[in-house]
Structures are given as structure tokens and as C-alpha cells.
Amino acid sequence: MKKLYSVLLVALLSASILTACSETKVNGKKDGEFYSSEDEAFENAKKESTGIQDIIGESKYVDNEKIVIYTIKEKLNIGVGTATLTQND
Known part of the structure; x- marks a missing residue:
């Protein structure tokens, strides 16, 4: 029974890691795309998640x-x- 729980736990953790590392879009920009300023990045994040204060x-x-x-x-x-x-020169 412990082996079953261990296998399920490993499978769940693996699925969580793979899902967390997937590419996302925020306001039409893919994860890793660039903004011209920190303020622009923050404003776009506020538009995507209206709860950000x-x-x-x-x-x-x-x-x-x-x-x-x-x-x-x-x-x-x-x-x-x-x-x-992440700042890019």
C-alpha cells in the first residue's frame, strides 16, 4: 500500500511540475516576451489579474x-x- 501511495505522489508531483512550466500568454504576449519598462509589465499583469493592487x-x-x-x-x-x-539589455 505504501508503494502505491509513493507512486501516486511521484506522479502528482511530476504532473504539477510539468504543468507549472508550461508556456502561458498574458495579454497576447507569451511567457518570456519583453516589455519596454517595468511599469508596462506591471500594468499588463494588472489587466490580466484584476485583483492585483x-x-x-x-x-x-x-x-x-x-x-x-x-x-x-x-x-x-x-x-x-x-x-x-528579468532585465534584458
């Missing part, structure tokens, strides 16, 4: 990548989300 924190660029933390509100629920921005 404000950026509450961000890291410095490290190896051309920045982590952004934002607030999100949907109905009566409030939470935080994260995103990464």
Missing part, C-alpha cells in the same frame, strides 16, 4: 532578475503574490 516590495536586480511582491484582493480575501522580472 500594489507592489509592496521588490529586490535589487541580481543576475538581471528582480523579485517583486504585490498585494492581491479578490472578493473578501486579501493576500500577497510574487513575480520575477
Whole structure:
């Protein structure tokens, strides 16, 4: 019985990883397409997910990548989300 649960767990984790790594479109742009500014990227994210409120924190660029933390509100629920921005010269 433990082997069955282990196999099911591995299958579920594998499916989750494959699904999370799939290519997505945000406002007609595929994942990995470029915006001309950080503000444009944030505005497009707000259009895609209307619950995004404000950026509450961000890291410095490290190896051309920045982590952004934002607030999100949907109905009566409030939470935080994260995103990464990659800078391309």
C-alpha cells in the first residue's frame, strides 16, 4: 500500500511540475516576451489579474532578475503574490 501511495505522489508531483512550466500568454504576449519598462509589465499583469493592487516590495536586480511582491484582493480575501522580472539589455 505504501508503494502505491509513493507512486501516486511521484506522479502528482511530476504532473504539477510539468504543468507549472508550461508556456502561458498574458495579454497576447507569451511567457518570456519583453516589455519596454517595468511599469508596462506591471500594468499588463494588472489587466490580466484584476485583483492585483500594489507592489509592496521588490529586490535589487541580481543576475538581471528582480523579485517583486504585490498585494492581491479578490472578493473578501486579501493576500500577497510574487513575480520575477528579468532585465534584458
